[in-house]
Amino acid sequence: MKVSVDSRELSLSNLDKPLYPDGTTKAEVIDYYHRIAPVILPHLADRALTRIRFPDGADRPGFFEKNAPVKKPAWVPVSPDGLIICQEPATLVWLANLAALELHTHQWKVGGPGPDRVVFDLDPGPPAGLDECRAVALALRERLAVDGREAFPKTSGRKGMQVSSTFAGTFDEVATYARDIAAEFAAAAKDMVTDQMAKELRPGKVFIDWSQNNQAKTTVCVYSLRAGPAPTVSAPLTWDEVAHGDFTAASFGPAEVLDRAARLGDLHAGLLTGP
DSSP states (O other), X not given: OEEEETTEEEXXXXXXXXOSTTOOBHHHHHHHHHHHHHHHXXXXXXXXXXXXXXXXXXXXXXXXXXXXXTTOOTTSOBOTTSBEEOOSHHHHHHHHHTTEEXXXXXXXXXXXXXXXXXXXXXXXXXXXXXXXXXXXXXXXXXXXXXXXXXXXXXXXXXXXXXXXXXXOSOHHHHHHHHHHXXXXXXXXXXXXXXXXXXXXXOTTSEEEEGGGGSTTOOEEOTTOEEOSSSOEEOOBOOHHHHHHOOXXXXXXXXXXXXXXXXXXXXXXXXXXXXX
């Protein structure tokens, strides 16, 4: 099927193919990314993009894709090291047609002087869950405020959360800052928080993954879909929602997130202003 997206010509295929076990089709995935473009694109712009693709559906093994495909459209820009940069709705549609369900970005812009944000990835080890993540997120908000930083929470789209803030500094500085705060939390709440990556140390605790600030790492972009039994979204939250806890990962499917964006705007717009 030939389509035109803002004067870009694209060929779409297998639109009726289910990409999620609940029956969500490729056409519906493409529609979501096209409609969410106004709020997701500012968070993707100028950032190298890695993807997790599921050509056989989210219930089948997917694969991580870093470099740009050989057969990409000429108008899709790439970074100096060969990664895609998503600057326009047509690129989102093209990626969705490739079953790139998940979009992950660096904490820095291509050609920029260094990182422009810091992220704390909150990963609960069962039986800990979102309630424990919420408590850590609220404490992180207070801790970042001490340093004059505004915090922006979102779901991971799965079992955890991420809290981000703007940051100006070197890669070493942002990694050290995140690591030190994670260690501070782990020392203050040993029964609830760990800053250690060893999985045997995580049961019942929230792992604050500070390593997401490593120059080579990417983190799921706000508004990105996630693979699973049904499509969920890495959705931005208000702090009132974090405090009251009336949500799960399943609370934020594509339809809900599109509705929230229309009603609330981009809750993470403050991350775009820079440090």
